[in-house]
Amino acid sequence: MTLSGTLVSTNPTWGGLEPSATHRDQLMGPRSMFAGRRCAGATACRLPRDPAAACQARRFTRALLGAWRIDEDSCEVAALLVTELVSNALRHGTGAIVITWTATGSGVRCGVADASPCPPRPHEAGTDEESGRGLQMIEALSGSWGHQPLPQGKIVWFELSVRRPPQYRL
Template sequence: MTTAYTPGRTRWHARTAVHLWPARQTGRRASWVLVPEPTTVPQTRRRVRRKLSDWGLSAQAEVVELLVSEVVTNAMRHSWGAVMSLAMDDGTLRCEVQDTNPAPPRVREVHEGDEGGRGMYLMQALSTSWGSHPLSTGKVVWFEVACEPETAPAETEESRDDE
């Protein structure tokens, strides 16, 4: 069961869908193993920015970086590690973060003086859609952003950046 939010809908809804990448799909891919260290979030932002530049998607980099910061920060705070994947297909960039914590993300009531709790509101405002689904080993939190390349991408084959 996937919990998802799509702009234009006034309520949270559940739908059964799991995003799977077909083995021979032609889109661009990147993935990283994330460990809970102080440098993980900024390092992941830099990797994402470089990858988006390689793919000719620099115009969307600020929004994607902000959303990546949210999902990676939450994974690092609430689990023992994670795997993050980016996929670009048919004008849609999808980011998935799989972590070891089974608790789904939740929208919290936020007050003016609160330092946190706004991540899900950012997901609603800046992504095309987002959601999560449980796994036997934790969960996946994902978001999608509409992206059109400015120029031909530098990489056209499946890529994996293990920096």
């Protein structure tokens, strides 16, 4: 698996957790987005405005949360939700997309930032519409979600409780 993107920040330790060989290779292997760097865990990734960004976000999320030893079901929910937020940033936002992951007391928090100041607007999709249900899905599957303005844009975030909270300090 190849991850691509630009590493924004790192943390030099796993907070006492050693990643599995698979996740170590995905995060730090010779073909990863962190190739040649001595970093143990990424907390953020900058993605290009490209249709492949949602796929890159899913890979980044699965590799990072796997390295944090988050349970597989939570990893899959997180990958689904980050895909939705990145897709929204591609469709409605502007500028580069930055994904951030933070360990919380009971789980993880993901933020997806872009340069558009316009907040997300939940939409009541009709039965025949093909889109418009993403924020409803985020609300249904996450513990909480919201958005905050940034000096140049906004960040849309969600939090997930996980069965095994990460032993990770940022």
